[in-house]
Amino acid sequence: MRAKKTSTADLTVLERLRSSGLRPTRQRLALAKLLFSQGDRHVTAEALFNEAKDNRVDVSLATVYNALHDFTEKDLLREISIDSSRSYFDTNVGDHYHFYFETSGRLMDIPAERIAIANLPEAPGGAEVARVDVIIRIKD
């Protein structure tokens, strides 16, 4: 099975892992391909795990978590906390905000330019701002 040809997309993903200092293992490559080959995505660990299974990618849930966290650490992903029960990982690591649809549990990106934030108070004690999260919660 799987006459495994190396597509350009594969190369991109491979490069991406390599240049992040992450070993491009079979599992990480497969997950990265799922994550980064379809535009911006917001996935949960569980969802990615299932998607992997559907694509006959053999990974354990623990490995999915490991990969997601590794990718996040290397800024290939951004983690978003909507509520205490789920964590989303966003393939869009640029500056942007989110709509959150409460009933469907879906997230949608809002480009940073679409919201003007002014007068941002400086952090007390002059500490550094790690990031600004904006979530617009929608009753749908």
Add this chain to the structure above:
Amino acid sequence: MRAKKTSTADLTVLERLRSSGLRPTRQRLALAKLLFSQGDRHVTAEALFNEAKDNRVDVSLATVYNALHDFTEKDLLREISIDSSRSYFDTNVGDHYHFYFETSGRLMDIPAERIAIANLPEAPGGAEVARVDVIIRIKD
């Protein structure tokens, strides 16, 4: 102590529960008193539970969770999700945002007037905005 006199503060809390349609039970009254008698607070269920114990208020953890959720439903509290592992309950239910100090895990209110948000995109499909959360994460 415990000569249980009815202070005006108690009355306020009692009124508050009543007018929210919540039965002012011993436990809810005690918890509400802890929550609403010391200015704006950000508590976790666990923290409030311990505080109750310290004050010899006899409640179970399940009841603390119940009360916090009941209060939140009646808009006496606002729930804030910082990361997947903790939920904070904020006694300030007015319009405002938050600083989050990553190492200490502390929250600090930012009055709404201190941040100007412009061009807020309307919700797709004209759905209603439930609320806008802004969290400024601080490396401290």
Add this chain to the structure above:
DNA sequence: ATTTGTGCAAATCGTTTGCATCTGA
């Protein structure tokens, strides 16, 4: 009397960990 709330312990859910076994460089 009826409805609503409470306590407890067990159950659940997402996530993490320990450790023996693999695998990429």
Add this chain to the structure above:
DNA sequence: TCAGATGCAAACGATTTGCACAAAT
């Protein structure tokens, strides 16, 4: 070779639930 990854199952921590009992209206 061998540091770094993986898989599995067990451990975890926060939160929820089921149900018998207690309290508020």
